[in-house]
Amino acid sequence: xxxxxxxxxxxxxxxxxxxxxxxxxxxxxxxxxxxxxxxxxxxxxxxxxxxxxxxxxxxxxxxxxxxxxxxxxxxxxxxxxxxxxxxxxxxxxxxxxxxxxxxxxxxxxxxxxxxxxxxxxxxxxxxxxxxxxxxxxxxxxxxxxxxxxxxxxxxxxxxxxxxxxxxxxxxxxxxxxxxxxxxxxxxxxxxxxxxxxxxxxxxxxxxxxxxxxxxxxxxxxxxxxxxxxxxxxxxxxxxxxxxxxxxxxxxxxxxxxxxxxxxxxxxxxxxxxxxxxxxxxxxxxxxxxx
Numbered sequence: 383x384x385x386x387x388x389x390x391x392x393x394x395x396x397x398x399x400x401x402x403x404x405x406x407x408x409x410x411x412x413x414x415x416x417x418x419x420x421x422x423x424x425x426x427x428x429x430x431x432x433x434x435x436x437x438x439x440x441x442x443x444x445x446x447x448x449x450x451x452x453x454x455x456x457x458x459x460x461x462x463x464x465x466x467x468x469x470x471x472x473x474x475x476x477x478x479x480x481x482x483x484x485x486x487x488x489x490x491x492x493x494x495x496x497x498x499x500x501x502x503x504x505x506x507x508x509x510x511x512x513x514x515x516x517x518x519x520x521x522x523x524x525x526x527x528x529x530x531x532x533x534x535x536x537x538x539x540x541x542x543x544x545x546x547x548x549x550x551x552x553x554x555x556x557x558x559x560x561x562x563x564x565x566x567x568x569x570x571x572x573x574x575x576x577x578x579x580x581x582x583x584x585x586x587x588x589x590x591x592x593x594x595x596x597x598x599x600x601x602x603x604x605x606x607x608x609x610x611x612x613x614x615x616x617x618x619x620x621x622x623x624x625x626x627x628x629x630x631x632x633x634x635x636x637x638x639x640x641x642x643x644x645x646x647x648x649x650x651x652x653x654x655x656x657x658x659x660x661x662x663x664x665x666x667x668x669x670x671x672x
Contacts, residue, residue: 385428386450386452386457387449387451387452388453389460394409395407402418403418403458405417408463412463414445414463415461417452417458418458420456427450431447434459434565434568437562437565437568442495442562443560443561444563444565445462445464447460448462464561465556467556468555469551469552469555470487470550470554471550471596471598473555474550474598474602475597481602485609485610487560488550489614490613491560492573492576493614495544495545496542496573497542499541500542500543502570505543505569506570507571508544509571511567512636512640515639515644516534516639517531518648519639520649520650520651521639521646521648521649521650521653522657523652526652526657529660530664533636534636537571539571540570540571542570543569544569545565545567546566546567546569546576547564548579549596551595552564578631578637579637580607581607581627581634582637582638583607584604584606585604585668585671586659611623611626611627624672627668631664635660635663635664638656639656639660
């Protein structure tokens with residue numbers, strides 16, 4: 383662990399909490415340490431740091447990565463502090479009138495990111511990220527595995543940037559400049575890899591988890607999604623929106639299965655409910671939506 387510099391948490395104050403990590407800001411405000419939960423492999427931590435550094439060096443707006451750090455038990459990285467920062471989702475939760483303008487800005491930032499050529503020597507093709515989870519998982523029946531791999535093969539390998547965890551909680555602003563954060567899943571590929579999960583979150587995430595993750599109720603996130611997809615693609619009607627959503631279904635189910643397999647480390651019996659949703663998506667049907 384010689385790449386990690388030891389820090390003294392007495393010099394920091396906890397400033398945030400996420401699904402996999404806690405953040406601590408130095409008392410002098412000069413840096414923020416993101417320390418991952420116990421047991422997370424250092425390969426994952428170092429991959430996120432390298433990707434963040436490459437994103438920063440490419441001129442894509444994000445906090446400057448500083449160094450790998452440890453408190454002696456947990457491992458993570460230190461980043462530039464953005465003073466007075468708030469996430470878009472936090473702003474919308476506190477100022478509901480900002481939903482439309484911030485969603486439109488998020489769509490514009492997404493289009494800019496998705497038109498940025500990716501360094502394919504640094505970032506992976508999203509298809510190559512997803513494929514091994516499908517090929518090797520015990521959580522998927524063989525007939526569904528074949529359908530998922532066929533859907534994956536049909537997706538073009540586009541060599542422009544995708545965030546990998548594209549949602550309004552991963553955009554922060556200081557009121558003048560906006561920044562991408564949580565870059566561990568950064569890759570290249572079709573923009574639908576990013577847009578599709580927002581479709582899934584809007585229609586299928588539980589209200590409780592929605593509120594815990596985004597500080598928003600279900601109805602508000604549905605309005606956010608409708609504004610996002612219409613602004614991003616230049617759509618004007620519900621029919622156009624639903625047609626675009628159907629195009630996203632295969633991307634959605636591929637990422638959904640990757641997340642499910644990662645959560646269970648690829649182990650366990652096939653999940654009938656998840657398989658039913660996957661088969662519906664692959665058939666071009668979004669249950670309870672269209």
